[in-house]
Amino acid sequence: MTSTLLWSLIAVQIAMGAFDTLYHHELTERLAWRPSQRGELRLHAVRNWLYALLFLTLGFVEPKGFLAWIVMGVLIVEVIITLMDFVEEDLSRRLPATERVNHTLLALNYGAILVLILPVLLGWAGEATGMAWVSHGAWSLLALIASLSVAVFGLRDWFAAERSERLGLASAAGLADALAPAQKILVTGGTGFVGQRLVASLAAAGHEVTVLTRDGAKAAALPAPLRVVTSLDQLPGDTRLDAIVNLAGEPIADGLWTRAKRRAILASRLRTTRRLAKLVARLDRPPSVVVSGSAVGWYGSRGDEGLVESSPAAPAFTHRVCEAWEREAMDIAAFGPRIVVLRTGLVLGVEGGLLARLLMPFEFGLGGRIGSGRQWMSWISRDDLVRLICHAVATPSPSGPVNATAPEPVRNADFSAFLARQLRRPVLLPLPARLLHGLGRDFADEMLLGGQRVLPQKALASGFRFRHVRLDTALASILGQDEGQEAPVHSAAMVAAGK
Structure with missing residues (x-):
């Protein structure tokens, strides 16, 4: 023995x-x-x-x-x-x-x-x-x-x-309530964190969904009924599409920005969007609307300034990526569709994104603020983002850039405190800014140490109402500890005033 x-x-x-x-x-x-x-x-x-x-x-x-x-x-x-x-x-x-x-x-x-x-x-x-x-x-x-x-x-x-x-996730069907019945919608990036929930909501509500993907195994796990294509060339010219939702792109926050990673981030977005432009150009009847992705990184790091869709940008790699991506999407308007570009903030859900990465260290009591903790974090719950996408498809008024963020952004220190409180853990281990900059350079400066205080002026002006406005109640709902608190109602005027 x-x-x-x-x-x-x-x-x-x-x-x-x-x-x-x-x-x-x-x-x-x-x-x-x-x-x-x-x-x-x-x-x-x-x-x-x-x-x-x-x-x-x-x-x-x-x-x-x-x-x-x-x-x-x-x-x-x-x-x-x-x-x-x-x-x-x-x-x-x-x-x-x-x-x-x-x-x-x-x-x-x-x-x-x-x-x-x-x-x-x-x-x-x-x-x-x-x-x-x-x-x-x-x-x-x-x-x-x-x-x-x-x-x-x-x-x-x-x-x-x-x-x-x-x-357990609530039924996805209710997230697509804004849409008229039996819409025919093409989704790119449908196997991603946001795309999966969007496809589930559309399929559950009875819409005809076509998903463009290179990953057949992931697509097989999506809820039926839906159609899967691996190339837009598989769609003939007489295909009827009421809307296109373009979410495809190399993840921007999944690794350091090496030269190869930067090229992949930009090329993946431009390539898919250009192919969509060619598809729309050859369709007998173009879709009425194209909703395309972007991010709050478009604004660069802007300190404490409240940012609405008309605000200018600061130089940054994220701005260059988003600006080029938005420009390609807006060019599709020449073929007839209304174009909505969603400048999305940090999308919160336990299945992916930033929150999923933070849960393990915070649950083990190893979480803390990043750097000074004063940088702004503009966030949105995943279900609210899906609802906003459907709202953008169904509502004629929004066009061009639309900020896809909750009305109440928070500082990183407050985000850390809210998350730790929901998990009933202390906030013990801050991450030093100097260490992060030394390890991640531009990636750390833009994605971790920088931030934007983004306000959803256009979304609210078009009549959209967020289910999750405050971070504390949003985290309680997402983490299965919903206390039934109602979020305050924000108006477009309040957002314009930075409140």
Whole structure:
């Protein structure tokens, strides 16, 4: 039982399990905040508690007789739970390649552990029932640390599964109430964070949705009925489209802005928008409206100034990207459609975007303000953004740039405090501006340390009303802790006055 090989394999199992939990489950897949993973979280919780029992037993006890049979039973149950987990994962989500490889290595290593440990347990099973207390030195200390760790994460997964009951998304159908029945709408970027919710809302409301995507696997997970195309050339000239919503583009906040990343960010937006212009030009009847994406980065970093659609911009990489993207979209107006360009703020939801990245560190008490915390954050809930897109399609008045942000932007320090309060955690670890600038340069300066105080003047003037106006009530709703507070009503005049 004191075999160095066996303990080495156990140590490898612990290391790979820790990597799977921290990197995949917490950091990248964020399972604790995905309502669809309730069953997987419960399986993880039970398995973690079994691991805690096994590590304590192997580290400090030699179980004899009937107790050895119990340990073997636990090992078999762990295998059954793992197989159930594999099935649950395949049914509920698309695993990244690194997670599949890690799972394979975990299974192989666990098989090797079973080969070494079962003969020992069978030998102990033949002895009189009892326990002999032992110590394996550093290996026992490793077993204790691993046992406490997996027990804690088991509790986290169990409570996260219980919390997911409150995180279930409301029906998407009501988000498209502004649209007339049976609209025919083309959506680019329909597999993204915003696009998925938009497509779900349109399909649930009975509209005919066509999605342009290069990722067939992601498109297959979108709710039916819808049509998927991989090229706009697949749409003949007699295709009828009432509207086009253009959300496609390389994510701008998913990595440092290397030269290649900058080119990809700009090219992906211009390429798709130019192809849409060619499609509209050859259609027998062009759509009545094209809603195209942009971002509040158009304004650059403007300090405390309240920014409406007519405000000028400051030089910045984000401005250059958004300005070029908007110009390409506005050129489509020459073929007949009304053009709406949504300058979108930080989109909040647990399934993606900024909030999803912040949940893990804040939930573990590691969150804090960024830099001075005085920079403005112009935000909008994902459902309000979907509603605003539908409003822009259905309402004839808005055209040109439209700020897609809630009426009450907040400073970063306040954002951090609101989020920590909703999670019932302290705000402990601010991120120093000098460190961020040294690591991220322009990316950090524009995306983390800079900001814009953007006000949705045109949206409100056109009659749109936000469901989530204040950040505290928006976060309460998004995080499943809605207290039923009503948001104040803002008027276009109040926004124009910067209130």
